[in-house]
Amino acid sequence: MSPAQRAFFRQLLEEERDALLQSARSTLEQMRSTDSEPDPSDRASTEEKFSLEFRVRDRERKLLGKIEEALQRIENGTYGWCAETGEPIGIPRLLARPTATLCIEAQERHELLERGHRP
Template structure:
């Protein structure tokens, strides 16, 4: 499996709508509201987007994002295991051009796994912030990050405006 195919496969799994059962987290953190699904119902991205602002980061939404993050964590760990197995397969190729191609594929795969390792750390931090009750709120401003942003990037820790300010500062002053 080449690095591009692995990245495309991961991207496809991340972008697919996640449907999860609302777990006991939903009943422990908030009381169900008429707009919020009750325990045991399926929650989709569309349902979360239709919820009102007063339902922001209620138990059902937290359960949805926790399930999404846990699935992402499982996928990343599975990819890491597959990479290890793939790199262990020793193929003796006498042709230098073929050997160079194989080594380049391995290097690309290792770079991809390094990015995924960093993402795995962010995923685990996001799961911990859900458990701590801090998920979905901007680290700098304390304002809501927003459901659309969290659906696109479940590991986001800054609101869109705070992220734009940070990137502008980095561009102006360097890292």
């Protein structure tokens, strides 16, 4: 991977990380500014909305970890290389999933194993 490509993916990952962090801050501010609802049905609606937000934020928290790992791989020169085979992951796959650690063939094998099939 060329230095320009690494810089492109670093910027892409940093922008995604910043957007996720801003979204989390926005949710936190929204929760802080929400008063307790006196009406039980309004309170239930608010709690359900927050429950959904927490699930979304949990997925985003996991993605943030993957983004930080990908940024570390860019720094140490292993970004874009399959962790299993050592082969290049490929630019199209990295554009679709910048946090990918496996080439498409290795990912397909893992998915087959998860489903209980032999590759």
